[in-house]
Amino acid sequence: MSKIISFIKSPVRGMRDYLPSEMLLRESVIKMIRDTYALYGFAEIETPAIDHIENLTGKQGGENETLVFRILKRGQDLVKAIENGSNELSDIGLRYDLTVPLARYYANNLNQLTSPFKVLQIGSVWRADRPQKGRFRQFTQCDIDILGESSIMAEIELIAATADMLSKIFSRVNIHNFTVQISDRNILKAMAKYVGFTEADYDDVFIILDKFDKIGLSGIKEELTKKGYDPASIDKYVDIFQDSANILTCEEFCAFLPEGYLDKQIAENLDTIIRCVRNMVNEDVNVIFDPTLVRGMSYYTGTIFECIINGYEFSIAGGGRYDKMIGKYTGTDICACGFSIGFERIITILNDHVNNNPMEKNVKYAILLEAGITAEQMTAAFEKARKLRQSNTIVTVQTIKKNVAYQISRLEADGYTKIEKVYKNA
Amino acid sequence: MSKIISFIKSPVRGMRDYLPSEMLLRESVIKMIRDTYALYGFAEIETPAIDHIENLTGKQGGENETLVFRILKRGQDLVKAIENGSNELSDIGLRYDLTVPLARYYANNLNQLTSPFKVLQIGSVWRADRPQKGRFRQFTQCDIDILGESSIMAEIELIAATADMLSKIFSRVNIHNFTVQISDRNILKAMAKYVGFTEADYDDVFIILDKFDKIGLSGIKEELTKKGYDPASIDKYVDIFQDSANILTCEEFCAFLPEGYLDKQIAENLDTIIRCVRNMVNEDVNVIFDPTLVRGMSYYTGTIFECIINGYEFSIAGGGRYDKMIGKYTGTDICACGFSIGFERIITILNDHVNNNPMEKNVKYAILLEAGITAEQMTAAFEKARKLRQSNTIVTVQTIKKNVAYQISRLEADGYTKIEKVYKNA
Numbered sequence: 001m002s003k004i005i006s007f008i009k010s011p012v013r014g015m016r017d018y019l020p021s022e023m024l025l026r027e028s029v030i031k032m033i034r035d036t037y038a039l040y041g042f043a044e045i046e047t048p049a050i051d052h053i054e055n056l057t058g059k060q061g062g063e064n065e066t067l068v069f070r071i072l073k074r075g076q077d078l079v080k081a082i083e084n085g086s087n088e089l090s091d092i093g094l095r096y097d098l099t100v101p102l103a104r105y106y107a108n109n110l111n112q113l114t115s116p117f118k119v120l121q122i123g124s125v126w127r128a129d130r131p132q133k134g135r136f137r138q139f140t141q142c143d144i145d146i147l148g149e150s151s152i153m154a155e156i157e158l159i160a161a162t163a164d165m166l167s168k169i170f171s172r173v174n175i176h177n178f179t180v181q182i183s184d185r186n187i188l189k190a191m192a193k194y195v196g197f198t199e200a201d202y203d204d205v206f207i208i209l210d211k212f213d214k215i216g217l218s219g220i221k222e223e224l225t226k227k228g229y230d231p232a233s234i235d236k237y238v239d240i241f242q243d244s245a246n247i248l249t250c251e252e253f254c255a256f257l258p259e260g261y262l263d264k265q266i267a268e269n270l271d272t273i274i275r276c277v278r279n280m281v282n283e284d285v286n287v288i289f290d291p292t293l294v295r296g297m298s299y300y301t302g303t304i305f306e307c308i309i310n311g312y313e314f315s316i317a318g319g320g321r322y323d324k325m326i327g328k329y330t331g332t333d334i335c336a337c338g339f340s341i342g343f344e345r346i347i348t349i350l351n352d353h354v355n356n357n358p359m360e361k362n363v364k365y366a367i368l369l370e371a372g373i374t375a376e377q378m379t380a381a382f383e384k385a386r387k388l389r390q391s392n393t394i395v396t397v398q399t400i401k402k403n404v405a406y407q408i409s410r411l412e413a414d415g416y417t418k419i420e421k422v423y424k425n426a
Numbered sequence: 427m428s429k430i431i432s433f434i435k436s437p438v439r440g441m442r443d444y445l446p447s448e449m450l451l452r453e454s455v456i457k458m459i460r461d462t463y464a465l466y467g468f469a470e471i472e473t474p475a476i477d478h479i480e481n482l483t484g485k486q487g488g489e490n491e492t493l494v495f496r497i498l499k500r501g502q503d504l505v506k507a508i509e510n511g512s513n514e515l516s517d518i519g520l521r522y523d524l525t526v527p528l529a530r531y532y533a534n535n536l537n538q539l540t541s542p543f544k545v546l547q548i549g550s551v552w553r554a555d556r557p558q559k560g561r562f563r564q565f566t567q568c569d570i571d572i573l574g575e576s577s578i579m580a581e582i583e584l585i586a587a588t589a590d591m592l593s594k595i596f597s598r599v600n601i602h603n604f605t606v607q608i609s610d611r612n613i614l615k616a617m618a619k620y621v622g623f624t625e626a627d628y629d630d631v632f633i634i635l636d637k638f639d640k641i642g643l644s645g646i647k648e649e650l651t652k653k654g655y656d657p658a659s660i661d662k663y664v665d666i667f668q669d670s671a672n673i674l675t676c677e678e679f680c681a682f683l684p685e686g687y688l689d690k691q692i693a694e695n696l697d698t699i700i701r702c703v704r705n706m707v708n709e710d711v712n713v714i715f716d717p718t719l720v721r722g723m724s725y726y727t728g729t730i731f732e733c734i735i736n737g738y739e740f741s742i743a744g745g746g747r748y749d750k751m752i753g754k755y756t757g758t759d760i761c762a763c764g765f766s767i768g769f770e771r772i773i774t775i776l777n778d779h780v781n782n783n784p785m786e787k788n789v790k791y792a793i794l795l796e797a798g799i800t801a802e803q804m805t806a807a808f809e810k811a812r813k814l815r816q817s818n819t820i821v822t823v824q825t826i827k828k829n830v831a832y833q834i835s836r837l838e839a840d841g842y843t844k845i846e847k848v849y850k851n852a
Contacts, residue, residue, distance in 0.1 A: 007755045007756075011473070012476050018473075019535060023469070039820055040821065044446065049475065050564065051437075055434055069498075071496065071497055072497065108436055109443055114839075149825060153795065153825055156823070157823055160808070276808045280812045330433075378702060382582060382586070382705060389590075396544060399579055407541070
């Protein structure tokens with residue numbers, strides 16, 4: 001026995017190891033994401049996992065900025081920092097999302113990028129969150145953005161590509177029915193203004209409206225009343241959504257509003273987006289205008305959208321137009337529209353629907369060789385493995401173990417359906 | 427203009443952004459690695475980027491352990507640590523290689539893994555090294571290991587899969603001639619013993635022998651003499667390599683050794699490995715026994731191997747058998763054999779041989795729409811995009827920009843050879 005060294009077997013708190021079967025599923029989803037967005041002309045990029053503390057604490061990331069894993073300074077820098085007190089122990093940290101790095105990347109590489117810049121990012125992010133079931137401190141994010149396209153072509157390409165990708169992924173587990181909800185922040189605001197809420201109340205009102213799917217219109221009325229809003233405004237607000245329940249286009253919905261509350265182009269654009277996307281995706285994808293859609297992030301400036309699946313409370317993708325955000329980093333306003341895919345949520349749903357890995361359809365072949373066979377027997381076995389691999393069959397060659405029954409049962413569990421044993425020549 | 431926030435555009439020192447063309451190349455190589463090893467029955471796994479400081483400073487990683495990026499403790503833990511002095515400011519850090527995490531992973535998940543465990547890892551590692559040309563503080567490593575296979579089947583599968591993968595990758599840029607050098611640590615030791623070097627000198631002598639490709643036999647003689655070794659030993663040592671220049675098999679080479687210096691089985695096994703691998707790979711791969719091969723890492727216990735390409739001083743992959751290392755972490759000896767692929771070196775070589783991305787052979791189609799076209803024109807354009815994408819053509823749809831000539835030149839640079847413009851109906 002070798003001398004044992006001090007060692008901790010379990011992963012760091014809130015982090016996890018991926019087993020081979022989990023990796024197969026994750027990589028197959030990543031491949032589908034990559035392949036689909038490539039067809040739509042999106043280019044993949046990668047930024048370093050580590051960014052400047054200044055960028056990670058620029059007040060754009062909200063609560064996430066308090067969750068940054070900071071990296072300790074080194075050598076003389078650290079000695080000096082300790083003398084100066086704790087705030088200067090670190091000047092770099094791990095990224096907590098892919099949006100801040102995208103803004104930095106765009107500013108840094110602008111001259112080498114095509115405009116509009118259609119970009120895909122898939123990568124790990126880290127947050128020192130309280131770990132809990134299904135929430136880890138390292139997880140995969142997947143963002144798709146179009147920078148520099150001010151027209152609704154950005155929305156159409158983003159939503160169509162995302163619906164296309166999701167319908168491909170979910171059809172593998174026979175989920176054939178998901179919904180893309182689309183709206184516009186300006187419609188939300190116009191409605192709130194029209195019924196008499198003041199601008200200072202918008203955020204608060206929208207947070208309540210956002211619960212529509214869970215608590216229904218009566219619940220919304222109740223919560224708004226509890227908050228003490230003007231009963232006339234509340235009634236008028238609730239009536240709009242009541243009356244619009246069967247309305248399908250944004251233009252029809254906006255007819256509730258008197259002239260002057262909303263630029264007509266906005267409703268027209270939204271309907272064009274919906275019509276174009278419907279033409280571009282499979283029939284099993286519902287693409288709808290949803291006036292109750294809110295999207296929490298305050299940086300959205302126009303169109304907002306979300307993908308949901310019946311039976312799951314969380315959305316599986318969401319995004320919108322955010323024309324004012326990148327400029328805060330780069331110093332020059334640049335229009336932008338993006339979709340954030342809930343990668344870990346997709347994996348969760350797929351795991352709910354498959355007992356074993358759905359990607360393994362090929363025959364897998366195991367050749368087991370007894371210890372001590374001749375060099376010629378061995379050569380022949382590897383020759384056979386070569387031929388099978390050339391015709392794209394997965395093959396493993398290994399020694400027959402003492403407990404061959406157990407060995408075979410493990411191989412079968414791994415999908416090896418053909419097993420051949422080679423014994424020493426008599 | 428939005429209010430600008432404090433922001434640093436360039437990546438953190440020693441880190442880098444990957445442009446779309448660089449990503450395409452990197453991802454295409456990763457895909458070839460993944461696909462090839464899958465055919466040989468290797469399973470991919472992933473470990474967290476962050477590991478325990480205890481594991482990262484267990485004295486197995488040599489100099490790399492001094493290069494760990496340590497992550498600062500948080501909250502009350504940090505307050506307490508500052509009171510106690512600098513050594514306790516951090517209890518986790520970023521991994522500096524994939525071997526230490528593999529040992530931890532294996533110990534942690536043993537019951538869920540098949541034996542032998544044939545495993546592929548591709549991932550980022552971080553080292554606070556002095557940045558210099560071509561050396562970054564975050565880079566990709568690619569390791570392939572077989573744990574729990576004591577026979578030479580491990581060596582054969584590893585070397586054949588690796589040679590197969592490399593020959594596929596390099597044939598893309600018309601490099602058709604690379605060499606796999608194979609030897610065994612025990613042969614090195616037996617030779618050194620036979621000519622009269624003492625065991626304490628082995629490491630020193632092998633470091634000099636390792637320069638064979640650069641300084642030749644005369645250079646080796648010179649360096650050994652300078653170090654003051656016995657001239658008779660030096661002459662005998664140099665003569666062996668001189669006399670063996672035309673010898674092809676390990677058994678012939680080992681015939682130089684009198685009985686008792688080397689277990690005959692070792693030479694026989696090495697020749698079987700070489701013969702089997704030759705049968706399994708393309709003819710343009712040279713698979714040779716090379717008695718001058720050393721491999722720096724002292725943890726190798728048997729077979730060692732390395733892949734080289736003419737014209738490059740560095741090896742592009744290297745590895746060997748290390749039966750005593752995993753046990754130091756896990757407490758139970760487990761035989762192991764591994765290959766480490768120089769991923770960043772492969773990318774460097776591919777970049778030397780291609781002016782643009784070699785993977786883009788498909789037609790790419792750009793549809794440019796004038797601002798203000800009708801909704802019907804837009805619908806038709808996206809309909810067309812849909813059809814093209816269904817037949818696997820890459821399509822981008824975007825607005826015609828003011829400087830359309832520049833826009834088109836950028837699109838062409840990105841590989842869009844078909845460009846269609848749609849103007850407003852007259």
